[in-house]
Amino acid sequence: MSFQEKPVRSPNGGAHLHSGIAEGGGFEQFNFHPCIMAGITALGYREPTPVQARAIPLIMQGRDVVGLAQTGTGKTAAFVLPILERLRRGRQGSLRALIISPTRELAEQTCDVVNSLGARTGLHGMAVYGGVSMDQQVRGLSRGVDIVAACPGRLLDHLWKGTISLTELEVLVIDEADRMFDMGFLPDVRSILRCILHRYQTLLFSATMPEDIRRLAREILHNPATVQVDRQLPAETVSHALYPVQQHLKTGLLKEILKRTRTDSVLVFTRTKHRAARVAQELAGAGHRVASLQGDLAQYQRQAALDGFRRGSIKVLVATDIAARGIDVLSISHVINYDMPETTDDYIHRIGRTGRVKKDGDAITFVTRADAERVEALERLLGAPIERRTLEGFDYSRPTLDRGRDVRRQPRRYGRKSRSSV
Secondary structure, X not given: XXXXXXXXXXXXXXXXXXXXXXXXXXXXXXXXXXXXXXXXXXXXXXXXOHHHHXXXXXXXXXXXXXXXXXXOOOHHHHHHHHHHHXXXXXXXXXXXXXXXXXXXXXXXXXXXXXXHHOOOOOOOEEEEOOOOOHHHHHHHHHXXXXXXXXXXXXXXXXXXXXXXXXXXXXXXXXXXXXXXXXXXXXXXXXXXXXXXXXXXXXXEEEOOOXXXXXXXXXXXXXXXXEEEOOOOOOOOOEEXXXXXXXXXXXXXXXXXXXXXXXXXXXXXXXXXXXXXXXXXXXXXXXXXXXXXXXXXXXXXHHHHHHHXXXXXXXXXXXXXXXXXXXXXXXXXXXXXXXXXXXXXXXXHHHHOOOOOOOOOEEEEEEEOHHHHHHHHHHHHHHOOOXXXXXXXXXXXXXXXXXXXXXXXXXXXXXXXOOHHHO
């Protein structure tokens, strides 16, 4: 099997294979059936994105494809549309396309795209993931589904119980493969692949290609075409600012910024799930309509947080990077990095949630001295220094607090509580 194919450099810098389709035209160029075009029109799609223009023709030719593209480039529709076109011609009601996703939110979002674009086709998609009733999923599967978007662990549960069969599978998609690796799912993915005993079309999408993902692609893909979209820079409608601050003052600074800033919806990113929960709790105590989105929540809680954020009943959502996969809200006015992201790719992914559809957006990042190297890498990527800001009137000199008390001035305790310790 050959994984590497020599790409052709496109005029705008992206690497791709000749597909016989010119970029810049509408979706009519793909000759989709009218029932699929109706779904495209209903969702307001006008012109295909670069990854769609390059990947769709190759997928429709039946090629195995490796797609290298960031979240937010339109890659979900890039594989969903040709899958719908292929499956509408065959017998419906049995599982013929499987999309493996790293998170529940991404599986749900992918399923929503399947059912929205395929609303007129008679094809039905279903999301399968842990944290919810297995019996309810079994009942849904028994009614007949054509496309399943699934997280690896729960999918294996269904395969072992015999409630999902892959005997009629035609297309397998491994979405966000690098996140699969980061979350330790590659062994589960390999177990799933061993359950498929016949030839099928394989599509693998990833933002980056670490060696483990390259090895997997060499093992499972047959003569693949590689579609690569150059790393996306932030939209020009997004302004960037750094707020240098000590770690223990971040929550106070966040509260003050939210108090003084006119916002629509605000997405706050933290590095850990425990910090996300704590920050959300403190913001709620300050009167904000806030929820957290992190791994310790039950699925119904995660879904309620997302639904409330989309509707606008929740104005501030505090999330971790992994939990935030699948957030697709157009009205986010501010992204605040409570913790500096680990990589520039993570930064692009985070702040890509604002400044969308030609709206202005603000990306605010709290930085400590420990973030100096990450800041330098980000400024190299953006090609310019990022403005440093301080919030007028905010006390940046406050010492570290311990359970609400100044550790440098804790009163000595004797038999009775001193007034200052109450």
